[in-house]
Amino acid sequence: MVWNTECFKDLESRVIATMRGLRSVIDVPFYVYLYEPRDELICLREFGDFVSRLNAKDLSAESISLSALMIEALKELGCLEESVLKSEDRDRSVLARDLERELPKEIAKRLRSRFGDKDESHCVILLRASALHPFVHVSSLLSSIEGAVRCTLVIPYPGNNVGEMLNVKGLGARKYYRAEIIGKGG
DSSP: OOOOHHHHHHHHHHHHHHHTTOSOOSSOOEEEEEEOGGGHHHHHHHHHHHHHHHHHTTOEEEEEEHHHHHHHHHHHHTTTSHHHHHHTTTTHHHHHHHHHHHHHHHHHHHHHHHHTTOOTTEEEEEEOGGGGTTTOOHHHHHHHHBTTBOSEEEEEEEBSSTTOBTTOTTOOOOOOOSSEEEOOOO
């Protein structure tokens, strides 16, 4: 599949305008960019280049891996300890419920801690959202940081529709309507 250059340019112009204070944003400067899951490597490259372009324009921008945040959270929760890993097969459903409850809180806590003091002139791109599935949905993550994180936030979202993470039918995330949705995915 060919990367959707037109939609990506639209995202880029909206983000730059937001960062420069030229675009009114009601409460939350959050953007979700839809792309085809099979384009994950292209997405990582394009968003890496996007951060470089923003920095070259003297705009403050960075990317962070949600998968790295998830690993930090799993370590803090003790889920990567040998005893937990050995009992995972036996206690898989209990562990899954615990992760669905606690992992979103831990990741949101890290985002609030790292970016709570930034304003919309700083852009953070949260990469690798697919790594969180099925334990953390983007919608619940955005809901839990709303009001505490005020920087311009961009989340590349691997799916063809909001709520259809990874195009898996019936396993969609709750919809989060406060973010602007850009792109078409599939």
